[in-house]
Amino acid sequence: MVLIKSISGIRGTVGGKTGENLTPLDIVKFTAAFAAFVKKKFEEKKIQFVVGRDARMSGEMVEQIVVATLSASGIDVINTGLSTTPTVEMAVIESGSQGGIIITASHNPKEWNALKLLDENGEFISGEDGWQVLEIAKKEAFDFVLVDQLGKVRADDTTIDKHIARILKLDLVDMNTIAKAGFKIVVDAVNSTGGIAIPRLLKALGIEKVTELYCTPTGDFPHNPEPLPENLTAISKKVIETGADLGIVVDPDVDRLALVMENGEMFGEEYTLVAAADYVLQHQKGNTVSNLSSSRALKDITQTHGGSYFASAVGEVNVVEKMKEVDAVIGGEGNGGVIYPELHYGRDALVGIALLLTYLAKKQISLSELKKTYPAYIISKNKIELEKSEQLEALFNLIKSHYASYPVSTIDGVKIDFEDGWVHLRPSNTEPIIRIYAESADKAKADSYAKEIIQMAVDFISHS
Numbered sequence: 001m002v003l004i005k006s007i008s009g010i011r012g013t014v015g016g017k018t019g020e021n022l023t024p025l026d027i028v029k030f031t032a033a034f035a036a037f038v039k040k041k042f043e044e045k046k047i048q049f050v051v052g053r054d055a056r057m058s059g060e061m062v063e064q065i066v067v068a069t070l071s072a073s074g075i076d077v078i079n080t081g082l083s084t085t086p087t088v089e090m091a092v093i094e095s096g097s098q099g100g101i102i103i104t105a106s107h108n109p110k111e112w113n114a115l116k117l118l119d120e121n122g123e124f125i126s127g128e129d130g131w132q133v134l135e136i137a138k139k140e141a142f143d144f145v146l147v148d149q150l151g152k153v154r155a156d157d158t159t160i161d162k163h164i165a166r167i168l169k170l171d172l173v174d175m176n177t178i179a180k181a182g183f184k185i186v187v188d189a190v191n192s193t194g195g196i197a198i199p200r201l202l203k204a205l206g207i208e209k210v211t212e213l214y215c216t217p218t219g220d221f222p223h224n225p226e227p228l229p230e231n232l233t234a235i236s237k238k239v240i241e242t243g244a245d246l247g248i249v250v251d252p253d254v255d256r257l258a259l260v261m262e263n264g265e266m267f268g269e270e271y272t273l274v275a276a277a278d279y280v281l282q283h284q285k286g287n288t289v290s291n292l293s294s295s296r297a298l299k300d301i302t303q304t305h306g307g308s309y310f311a312s313a314v315g316e317v318n319v320v321e322k323m324k325e326v327d328a329v330i331g332g333e334g335n336g337g338v339i340y341p342e343l344h345y346g347r348d349a350l351v352g353i354a355l356l357l358t359y360l361a362k363k364q365i366s367l368s369e370l371k372k373t374y375p376a377y378i379i380s381k382n383k384i385e386l387e388k389s390e391q392l393e394a395l396f397n398l399i400k401s402h403y404a405s406y407p408v409s410t411i412d413g414v415k416i417d418f419e420d421g422w423v424h425l426r427p428s429n430t431e432p433i434i435r436i437y438a439e440s441a442d443k444a445k446a447d448s449y450a451k452e453i454i455q456m457a458v459d460f461i462s463h464s
Contacts, residue, residue: 005030005134006429011105011114014058022113027065031101032144033137034117035073037129038099042120045098047151048076050091050118052083052159053103054252055192055217058113062103066115067153070101074145077153082193082217083160084254085116086348090166091159092122093344104253107226108431110219123345124317160197163350164204170342172283173354174362179206181361184244186211186260188235190225191218192252194349201350205357211242219252227251227258227336228381229266236264246360246367250349256336257349259356261367269336270295274374276338276352277330279359281305284342286329289322291315292415293424293437294334297375313412315429320345334379380446382436382454383428384461392427392434395460399425399453423449425457 003012003021010030012022019026039047049070053059063079070077078095080088085102092100100118108114117125117133125133136142145151167173185207189195195215202210213235214222224231227249239247239260246267247260259267267275274297277288281302288302291314299309307329312322319339323331332339337347340355360370386392396414409415413426421440428435434457438450 002432004432005137006130009115009117009130011108011112013111014062014113022062024061024065027062027115028069029140030115030133030137031066031069032073032142033140034099034101034115034133035070035075036136036142037133039073039075042098046076047074047099048078048095048097050078050080050088050095050097050100050159051103052080052088052091052100054084054219054254055082055195056105056110056113056219056221056252059103059219062113062115066101066103071151071153072144073142073151074149075151077151078156079153080156080159082196084163084193084197084350086255086344086346086350087159087163087197089118089122089346089348090163090344091156092118092120094159094162102253106253107251107256109224110221121345123320126317126321160200164197164201166343167201167351167354168204170351170354172280172342172358174358175205177361178357181357181364182209183207183246183357183361184209184211184242186213186235186238186242186244186247187215188213188232188247188249189215189217189254190221190223190250190252191216192221192225192254193217194250194252194254197254197350198248198250198353201353205354207357211238211244213238221252225252227256227269232258232260232266235260236266240264248353254349255347257338257352258336259367261371263368265368267367267371270297270334270377270379271371271374272336272352272356273330273332273334273338274298274301275359275370276332276340276355277301278305278374279355280330280340281307284329287326289319289326289328289331291319291333292409292412293426293435295377295379295439296422297377298334300375311409311411314426316347318412375441377439377441378443378446379437379439380443380450382438382450383431383433384436384454384457386427386432386434386461391461391464394464395457396425398460399456402456418449421445421449423453425453
């Protein structure tokens, strides 16, 4: 059982011992700590939060505790119930709220849940703010209001529709062209809230032929919810069986987007952002940003369109910070996370779908044909267990020393750039593991880069 306290919130396995897992007492403590932080930030002002959740089994239980704790802290709550991460982010902005909490463990299995914390801009709180919240929680430096000051709670089930309406108004989303294309689409929403939002979006875009796979929001995930190829065999078969033009896959909180090509093969999570950027950059000249673990293909495409590419540390808050710094027109992460500032600064599968369907409809080509127009890179994604975090610094120093003759970045873990690829080693923000990603135009080369680093890490950990 696991409890991970980080700058972006609290994440853990549900049940078990307090302080070691995500229990009701831990949920109260961290919700109250965030409430206290925001109340201090907006002194003399009545505070309002937006709360939403994905469909995982523990979601309703956690939601009740979060909402009650906020009310007990004197904060008014707009409870969106079943929703998506980008929808809650936009609802914070639209409602003029001072903060928000999204109850989701993203791609983690069903035994996990988490509290993701949003600021008044509908964005994940900064690292500095996150550490302050953790300190408040550690000291339990919060109190609760008297009965006459309890926060009011109201339900709002319109936020997904409002989110979709905003997407349809974007200049680069062309509903008429999409509708005329007559797309036939299969959707895998892993039995979470994408099963509500994605079919609704597709209908609004004029798409009539939609096959729903795992779109009932029960939270009983039919497969590992991380949208990786090995977890998507069912939709791959369904795309072929139905003669669909493409398959759409989202994770439980709908901030990651993966696509299945008409031949049943994966388009590649890395290329979701690449394709969206390719379309956007044809109409909005500018810069792009992705994290250090993302494909070089985005850099190549950006430079083709006359823009500049910038890399950030892994994590949405870091990508957003860099995007604002360099005035990027689009950015995101190579896990299928598209951030389009014209809508909001958050990874958003819904806007990614709308942009990509518009692009396909305008070009009148298939996904596989589009994929062939991009640089062909292969990423090897690996992970190893991490039991002692104090080993990390020494491990990173060993690797930096070993590869000292190559360009090395230490913005986030260690990344080594080779002429024909790269390898990136970093601790996960969401799990007690080390992630090792490597990329090259040749799969064997990417695997060999990763394998060499993995062996060094395993040997080091086992002997220290």
